Amino acid sequence: MQAESLACADPNDRAAGPLRALACDPAHSRGRRFAEPPAPTRNAYQRDRDRIVHSTAFRRLVYKTQVFLNHEGDLFRTRLTHSLEVAQLGRSIARALGLNEDLVEAIALAHDLGHTPFGHAGQDALNACMAEHGGFEHNLQSLRVVDWLEERYPAFDGLNLSFETREGVLKHCSLANAQHLERTEPGGVGRRFLDRTQPSLEAQLCNLADAIAYNAHDIDDGVRSGLITLEQLLEVELFAHYHQQTLAEHPLLFEKPRRLLYETIRRMLSDQVYDVIHTTRQAVAKAGVHSLDEARLAGPLVAFSAGMKSSSSELQKFLHGQLYRHPQVMHTTGQAQQVVNALFLAYVAQPSEMPAGFATSADLQRSVADYIAGMTDRFALREHERLTGCKLL
Numbered sequence: 200m201q202a203e204s205l206a207c208a209d210p211n212d213r214a215a216g217p218l219r220a221l222a223c224d225p226a227h228s229r230g231r232r233f234a235e236p237p238a239p240t241r242n243a244y245q246r247d248r249d250r251i252v253h254s255t256a257f258r259r260l261v262y263k264t265q266v267f268l269n270h271e272g273d274l275f276r277t278r279l280t281h282s283l284e285v286a287q288l289g290r291s292i293a294r295a296l297g298l299n300e301d302l303v304e305a306i307a308l309a310h311d312l313g314h315t316p317f318g319h320a321g322q323d324a325l326n327a328c329m330a331e332h333g334g335f336e337h338n339l340q341s342l343r344v345v346d347w348l349e350e351r352y353p354a355f356d357g358l359n360l361s362f363e364t365r366e367g368v369l370k371h372c373s374l375a376n377a378q379h380l381e382r383t384e385p386g387g388v389g390r391r392f393l394d395r396t397q398p399s400l401e402a403q404l405c406n407l408a409d410a411i412a413y414n415a416h417d418i419d420d421g422v423r424s425g426l427i428t429l430e431q432l433l434e435v436e437l438f439a440h441y442h443q444q445t446l447a448e449h450p451l452l453f454e455k456p457r458r459l460l461y462e463t464i465r466r467m468l469s470d471q472v473y474d475v476i477h478t479t480r481q482a483v484a485k486a487g488v489h490s491l492d493e494a495r496l497a498g499p500l501v502a503f504s505a506g507m508k509s510s511s512s513e514l515q516k517f518l519h520g521q522l523y524r525h526p527q528v529m530h531t532t533g534q535a536q537q538v539v540n541a542l543f544l545a546y547v548a549q550p551s552e553m554p555a556g557f558a559t560s561a562d563l564q565r566s567v568a569d570y571i572a573g574m575t576d577r578f579a580l581r582e583h584e585r586l587t588g589c590k591l592l
């Protein structure tokens with residue numbers, strides 16, 4: 200058996216030291232909302248990760264849409280497999296940079312917990328339903344899930360995660376929501392959106408790992424579904440480059456299109472990962488930051504090079520135009536929006552159709568949004584049929 204090339208491990212070796220000083224340290228976490236004694240065998244971020252994996256919201260991700268609705272095929276990504284891929288990519292980059300892998304894993308596994316059923320179509324519909332009641336943002340909802348909605352512990356709501364994990368989960372936040380968070384938790388996770396400072400490098404890294412993951416797996420799922428073709432993809436510079444490189448090295452793969460596709464995607468993924476590692480090291484050196492506090496005041500440090508950023512956004516534009524807005528996808532998302540709308544109206548009109556904890560809330564609309572956001576695709580469809588007698592999708 201041949202040993203794996205050490206060249207692949209190179210990003211792990213050099214210059215990891217300087218970034219280690221910028222990594223979050225579980226021993227110096229800003230702590231949990233409710234004080235708890237430390238766990239005997241796990242650090243704070245490992246414990247957060249374990250709490251996320253055991254949560255109800257995490258298990259629901261398996262039946263939530265990423266791009267393709269859950270029942271459209273067994274091999275398409277779901278929110279769960281997407282989250283696992285983000286965690287894998289995130290950990291690889293974190294290891295190479297000397298950042299905290301456990302924190303990256305916790306953030307990555309939790310980053311999509313607040314997603315509604317039916318992907319972005321569901322979120323847009325719920326946001327429209329909530330327009331007069333504070334709106335709906337899936338990032339803020341992920342925080343609501345881990346802070347309030349999970350019911351697992353005797354003494355507090357939510358999972359009581361560490362500040363650094365919660366900060367990473369709240370990837371984006373509107374100014375109005377940040378102000379609201381600041382009122383309820385002064386100096387907490389909403390603060391950075393008001394101060395315009397950066398989150399930890401681990402949180403920044405998860406944002407990028409998210410984009411790297413979905414750009415790659417949406418190509419795979421898009422081709423598998425037949426909605427995008429290889430010919431179309433060859434017009435995208437990033438894809439065409441690695442496709443050509445693969446064929447030059449393995450001309451016989453021309454007859455094995457699936458292997459050729461996988462190898463092209465694999466190379467794309469690897470180079471994006473190495474690009475982030477290299478560019479981040481350079482950015483940290485250039486910024487001259489030596490501590491996490493300094494890094495929070497610098498601009499974003501975990502980034503693609505200018506060239507990779509433009510190639511990646513070209514690919515993103517392609518996927519938006521050709522896949523996410525494909526007539527077939529739009530048709531199903533239109534129906535998904537109808538389902539979410541109808542459910543919202545039905546529960547607001549008849550709160551007793553929801554479980555007691557949601558039905559008796561003082562803020563009915565928010566409670567309905569929480570209930571719908573927590574649904575899997577298929578549960579939402581079943582509820583829609585039960586409440587309206589109408590079968591969609």
Ligand code: MG
Nearest residue numbers: 281310311409
């Ligand atoms: Mg994601």
